Amino acid sequence: MNSSGHRLARRLTSERAVAIALIVPSAVAVAVFVYGFIAWSAVVSVSEWDTVRPDYTYVGLDNFRDLFNNFRFQIDIRNTVVFTVLFVGACLGIGFALASLLDRHVRGEGLFRSIYLFPMAVSFIVTGVVWRWLLAPRAGVNILPEKVGAGSIDYGWYTDPTVLYVHADTRLGEALHSVGLGFLANPNYGVPLAITSVVIAATWQMSGFVMVMYLAGLRAIPDELRDAARVDGASEAQILRHISVPLLRPVTLSAMIILGHQSLKIFDLVISMTRRGPGFATDVPGLFMYETTFQGNHFSHGAAVSILMLLAVSVLVIPYLFWSLRREARL
């Protein structure tokens, strides 16, 4: 008995070696293609590589310094922040609204769900092509009111170069200045109107996903909990506020991370829909990286942009990965 136990243990040890061997190809592939390549890009980002021909001469952080002084990159940072806030906010709001409506024993729920979710199956390129025409100034949504007899809308959508910001010569601008925040009165801390067009298209594509997540979250809340509250005389709004919303906090967090990291990486939608936009109003780091690398041949700058994008994503995702893996381990 004892010796057979040993044999089993020995056999399992060798089987475990086989197990490790089986995972080695994937582990090596990811080690090289993800971590190795990131390191390689990092090397390029501190190099002098500025033509099509590689040049790995070390130049320190010069490229990063150039970037932060580059007005286009400054606009890109502004756009990314504005886009992320609007896009995540819109998706969470619409997704939650649709989920809580669908959760109320709606007939045809499956059909509604499928309709809200189908844009997820479509590529960002297709979304971009379609919405570019839907929001074209002389077409699409602007002429829709004509069909019901109203006048057409005169709005430029993604061609509108307006940036909303606090002007330095207004009362608010002066107030900011007096408290040492005068630098905020600058278009670089404004909201470019054109980017809302991209937000609309992206929200059309992604809000269904948030809806599905919330719906699953709502279904996971025991009915008894809400029934009990109803018996106690709570209104639907109160139930939503005091039971559903707090219990859905993990879902909200997950959705925010997923959407947030997507908006940091956004590229396909912008390249097919608006490209840089008027005065870079819809420019994003992903597009800047692509153009500066493969059009301007500034490979080192392109690599520096990509490393900054990676850092931004990491700050968001790594704590989340720890959090969700720990949560999973507890379950």
Next chain:
Amino acid sequence: MTLPWSRVAIYTVLVLFALVYLMPIYVLLVTGLKSFQEVRLEQMWDLPSALRFDSFREAYNSLDSNLANSFKMVVPATIASCMLGSINGYILTKWRFPGSDLIFFLLLFGMFIPYQSILIPLVKTLQQLHVYGSLWGLVITHVIYGIPITTLIFRNYYANIPTELVEAAKIDGASIFKIYTKIIFPLSLPGFVVVAIWQFTSIWNDFLFAVTVTSNPGIQPATVALNNMAGSFIVEWNVQMAGALIAALPTLIVYIVLGRFFVRGLMAGALRG
């Protein structure tokens, strides 16, 4: 029985949203089905006076080889992704070893990185491997960068297969391969479907890898061709719309037929523990 007004309100909101979500599809369809005389922008919303498939024919003619490229790339990439993901998921749930959690964590992070940050080395490396500019280069790329998500989905799926089953088989002397073929694989079919759909959709829809790895127009997949077509402004917009619908069709069909599995892939992608 009369409907309370709150029910009416709920349905009104739901229907309105549904109309907004379907609006692009409506425009795609009516535009694609119009004759060239009717495609003026002012008539964007009007129904076609007669059904004409000219736009679709023209879009298809300029996209057909790219659609073939997409299929040629997606199929092997999806199959390879499924196999790798299944094996990784199996090992990481049923043959855990010291450090396997760390490996899983490191794999997972690969799912979130902006691919811009590996683009330049990728081009150089694929060139060294002599697969740059070929569909095989793109297949390899998709399989490797698909490892994290496919591993995650299979791992979550296999976590629900009772470990006792596997432990018992181990004690009975079954080998690692035998356990896989006799116990795990037969139970894996839904997992395979979920992963296959997920990979099919995301590889079909990919643009960044396609445009950098297969920059030769002759072998570019449909997304890149569509973007070039739409970017050129020379192609009539009704043809662009028809092209967009054609390029979206395979994934839309998968979604309509197998939507349930699609949603499961989505939820797995959302890391729902």
Next chain:
Amino acid sequence: MSRHARWLIVLVALFAAMFVAIACGDDDDEDKTPSGGLSGKLEIFSWWTTGGEAAGLQKLYELYPNQCGGTVNIVNSTVAGGGGAQARQVLTTRMLGNDPPGSFQVHMGHELIDSWVTTNYMEPLDSLFKEQGWNDVFPKGVLDIVSYQGKPYAVPVNIHRANVLWYNKAVFTANGLQPPKTLDDFFKVADALKAKGITPLALGDVDSFASIQLMETVLLGKLGATAYNGLWTGATDWKAANVTDALNAFKKTLDYVNSDHSSLSWDQANDLVISGKAAMTIMGDWLEGDMKAKNFTNYGWLPSPGTEGVYDALSDTFGLPKNAPNKAAVLCWLKVVGSKAGQEAFNPLKGSICARTDCNPSLFDAYLQSAMTDWKANTIVPSLAHGAAVKPGWLTEISDAVTAFVANKDAATLQNRLAAACKTAGVCK
């Protein structure tokens, strides 16, 4: 078990569909093995996808078997969009990935030299030029621009002019106006047109080259050829008062363009001229092909305001990349491109004049004949927007500055950025 059976069916069906797709999708990739002569594939990469450009390219392809013999299968690789910007992105990744096409379209000047020649991606063509006697048939100025350290690296196929003002004759007659020759005239005419609700100047700068090109023609009109050339060599100070004036004129010009310019392409802007909604547009002479394609004949042309006697030139060229597949076939392609027959077949369709000086004028239309006359008589300057005047990195910075300016109209900032870009490029101190 029945549940699993259902899944199995789904899975098998899915994979079966995929395999069918593979099987059907497989192209026949048969290699032809002819007896002697040139054979195999020859990939020609360009951004000529439509209209006269595509037709002209097709003519060159048709000439190929006549001049070269053999059974070469020409693969027409095109990437549309962005005045070639998208094609250049694709080309960069291909060259980086060591997957060069047989030959590719590239603008003469810095785009050719700084992107591909100094970086050692191209073969010199001095023996081909000597063998074909091209050193005598191409103008000296053009030979200089395609050469590096005394050796030519590309064969120019055409010459385009960037500084042309195109206008709708009917609009001018109906309003009793004369097309403007100077910038002052232009602003007067533009005010009159604006008062009548007509867009004076159509612009479509969804691709940023259009607004850069507009700026370049205004700079040229204000500064004159010598000072304009000095901008690219450091001889003209970017911060000087005359540059300030010129940029302010550019700013004023933008007051007269259509409000939706950032969503239109140059040819969509031309639609405004054709329909009479706009009176004029400033665009290179490839625009004439668009007029013809749209069956519009009532158009006139002038050098853009203030640039009479100056020819703002760009040229498309083809070269031989190192490691190009099927090198012998590529060399013969270059012979076709540089030949008299090739240029006479290509250029009337493309709407450009020959880079060679010995083409027969009677093959060309009225505009092109006038251009051929101007080409010989005028001062030639290199185009900024089309890669002739500056290297790609510098052009990118100028492009960024102009893109921002067109939206915020801040001329002082534009001037500072342009001055800084010249410094970054290592030309200004």
